[in-house]
Amino acid sequence: xxxxxxxxxxxxxxxxxxxxNAVSTEEKLILKGISGVVLPGEMLAMMGPSGSGKTTxxxxxxxxxxxxxxxxxxxxxxxxxxxxxxxxxxxxxxDVLYPHLTVTDTLxxxxxxxxxxxxxxxxxxxxAEAVINQLGLSRCRDSIIGGPLLRGISGGERKRVSIGQEMxxxxxxxxxxxxxxxxxxxxxxxxxxxxxxxxxxxxxxxMTIHQPSSRLFYMFHKVLLLSDGNPIYFGKCSDALDxxxxxxxxxxxxxxxxxxxxxxxxxxxxxxxxxxxxTEDKQFKRxxxxxxxxxxxxxxxxxxxxxHEIFAVHKIVQVLIVAIVSGLLWWQSDIRDLQDQVFxxxxxxSFFMTLILGDLPMVLVLxxxxxxxTYWMAGLKATASAFLLGLxxxxxxxLSSQGLGLAIGAVVMDQKSVSVLGSVxxxxxxxxxxxxVQNVPIFIRWIKYISINQYAFKLLLGTQYKVGExxxxxxxxTCLVKxxxxxxxxxxxxxxxxxxxxAVMLVGYRMIAYLALMRIGVTKK
Numbered sequence: 001x002x003x004x005x006x007x008x009x010x011x012x013x014x015x016x017x018x019x020x021n022a023v024s025t026e027e028k029l030i031l032k033g034i035s036g037v038v039l040p041g042e043m044l045a046m047m048g049p050s051g052s053g054k055t056t057x058x059x060x061x062x063x064x065x066x067x068x069x070x071x072x073x074x075x076x077x078x079x080x081x082x083x084x085x086x087x088x089x090x091x092x093x094x095d096v097l098y099p100h101l102t103v104t105d106t107l108x109x110x111x112x113x114x115x116x117x118x119x120x121x122x123x124x125x126x127x128a129e130a131v132i133n134q135l136g137l138s139r140c141r142d143s144i145i146g147g148p149l150l151r152g153i154s155g156g157e158r159k160r161v162s163i164g165q166e167m168x169x170x171x172x173x174x175x176x177x178x179x180x181x182x183x184x185x186x187x188x189x190x191x192x193x194x195x196x197x198x199x200x201x202x203x204x205x206x207m208t209i210h211q212p213s214s215r216l217f218y219m220f221h222k223v224l225l226l227s228d229g230n231p232i233y234f235g236k237c238s239d240a241l242d243x244x245x246x247x248x249x250x251x252x253x254x255x256x257x258x259x260x261x262x263x264x265x266x267x268x269x270x271x272x273x274x275x276x277x278x279t280e281d282k283q284f285k286r287x288x289x290x291x292x293x294x295x296x297x298x299x300x301x302x303x304x305x306x307x308h309e310i311f312a313v314h315k316i317v318q319v320l321i322v323a324i325v326s327g328l329l330w331w332q333s334d335i336r337d338l339q340d341q342v343f344x345x346x347x348x349x350s351f352f353m354t355l356i357l358g359d360l361p362m363v364l365v366l367x368x369x370x371x372x373x374t375y376w377m378a379g380l381k382a383t384a385s386a387f388l389l390g391l392x393x394x395x396x397x398x399l400s401s402q403g404l405g406l407a408i409g410a411v412v413m414d415q416k417s418v419s420v421l422g423s424v425x426x427x428x429x430x431x432x433x434x435x436x437v438q439n440v441p442i443f444i445r446w447i448k449y450i451s452i453n454q455y456a457f458k459l460l461l462g463t464q465y466k467v468g469e470x471x472x473x474x475x476x477x478t479c480l481v482k483x484x485x486x487x488x489x490x491x492x493x494x495x496x497x498x499x500x501x502x503a504v505m506l507v508g509y510r511m512i513a514y515l516a517l518m519r520i521g522v523t524k525k
């Protein structure tokens with residue numbers, strides 16, 4: 001791989017004391033003409049202080065950096081093609097792994113997803129087994145990955161799993177962003193030793209590293225030293241100190257060469273603030289597997305991971321307690337308790353509104369459990385058709401609400417903001433849904449037509465009451481159910497309109513989420 005005069009700049013907006021509070025735009029150079037070449041069997045370390053442009057350059061060399069990128073990046077003397085990216089491994093600094101999956105699960109699912117369809121499932125599993133053995137992960141093969149609140153494998157083993165995911169495609173080019181970050185010196189040396197062995201097998205390995213020990217430093221074949229986006233040195237690691245000594249920058253005492261180079265880079269350049277990359281992954285014309293194969297593997301992997309979150313003990317206990325208490329509060333009520341029955345429908349339709357979960361089959365288990373317990377304890381209409389229609393209406397509401405949650409999350413992409421915005425929208429939909437507020441002012445009445453609660457409430461009422469049905473409204477007096485104030489506001493007609501409206505929301509919100517993710521360039525391996 002050869003790169004020559006690579007430059008990268010971004011446009012920044014700077015508020016100034018201009019007329020009408022105008023904002024000035026200026027360009028900032030991040031990479032300033034960087035060149036080098038890495039041969040098969042070599043391992044290149046890109047070093048420099050924070051903000052020197054290491055990660056930006058690595059992302060550019062890996063073909064994942066969009067924007068104003070100039071210069072030449074070639075592979076085997078030819079421009080870096082999109083198809084080459086599929087055969088290039090890229091390990092990010094933060095390990096993106098499923099915490100509840102085992103090491104074997106993680107690598108097998110990755111193999112099923114990324115290896116070409118010309119291989120059988122058994123052959124793909126064998127590839128995963130080979131990588132496990134190659135990276136020394138046999139001891140922890142059946143251990144879960146773990147996370148911040150879940151004990152699992154060690155940090156070094158987790159990093160090797162991330163490397164293993166990229167090794168499955170047998171890449172000729174392997175890029176790694178700070179693979180030793182957060183690891184102790186012994187574990188870091190094991191990681192770099194593993195990478196050197198991979199390089200010795202004929203691969204080209206390029207990585208960023210902040211401050212390696214002297215033992216690690218001399219394990220690299222070449223080093224590229226950056227300072228504020230400028231190349232300070234490119235060449236063999238063994239020649240670095242001699243080079244700087246010849247130009248008048250000899251270390252005053254015997255010291256770690258990496259420490260000396262970083263101190264020198266700090267002195268020679270002005271360190272700007274760390275610039276975060278907005279990496280842009282481009283789609284390829286041909287994929288390793290069919291759309292259905294990708295969907296199948298991702299679906300099964302998601303089911304296996306998400307079941308631990310969805311079926312957490314505290315969530316199951318929460319649903320059971322609320323369902324039983326709700327059933328006891330409305331124990332065997334009948335149509336004479338019309339006000340209580342109507343309120344119960346609101347609870348059934350909104351209880352899971354804010355539970356925005358993934359993976360369709362398991363998302364529906366807890367709402368179904370809640371509905372079954374509460375329905376029969378509360379003494380609602382004891383017919384199979386009423387029960388099944390009520391269950392379907394409740395699940396229909398859950399799926400539509402899930403779509404709303406996905407849309408909010410994808411558009412906002414900030415956990416705190418999503419929580420606040422989601423709560424506000426859910427509250428407004430509940431208030432305008434037809435039960436809490438019946439005489440809504442005309443200028444704000446339009447909200448009920450986009451409220452999930454309003455349509456779900458209408459469907460649930462339709463499963464229990466009919467247009468000509470009556471109830472006891474006084475001594476020796478009966479009234480029409482449809483004239484009851486709350487029911488009259490929602491209405492017992494227009495069931496088909498409610499079904500269509502929820503269908504539009506169910507699909508529409510998911511489309512909004514998908515388009516939002518496309519807009520910010522989010523991809524998932």
